[in-house]
Amino acid sequence: MRTLVLVFAALALPACPAAAQPSSAAPSQPRSLYAVSAAGLGSAMSYCIARHGRMRQGSEAERCYARARAILGAAGLRDRAAQVDTRCADPATFNECITPEIGRLVYDLNDRFIEEGL
Secondary structure, three states: OHHHHHHHHHHHHHHOHHHHOOOOOOOOOOOOHHHHHHHHHHHHHHHHHHHHOOOOOOOHHHHHHHHHHHHHHOOOHHHHHHHHHHHOOOHHHHHHHHHHHHHHHHHHHHHHHHHOOO
């Protein structure tokens, strides 16, 4: 439970444009990359726990999560973040804009997890 709380807390912070791109980040990095990546990890963890129960070392949920992370690696999250940045380019409405984008990402990832039989 503590892990879930930390993951979901991490999901909330990157939605803020200032937190999404630290001053030391390369300008070519999508502003929403941290939010998209955190949402992907949170989605994988939540999916696997809901499907297989508590995540413990050696559990089915842990194996599911490892496979889900591999799917995330091939999911093009950097490209997805760049698309989000394009659609949410106005800093004044960034937070309102990114929320449904993250929701669509989570639904898309859940569909991929189902297709892969996690």
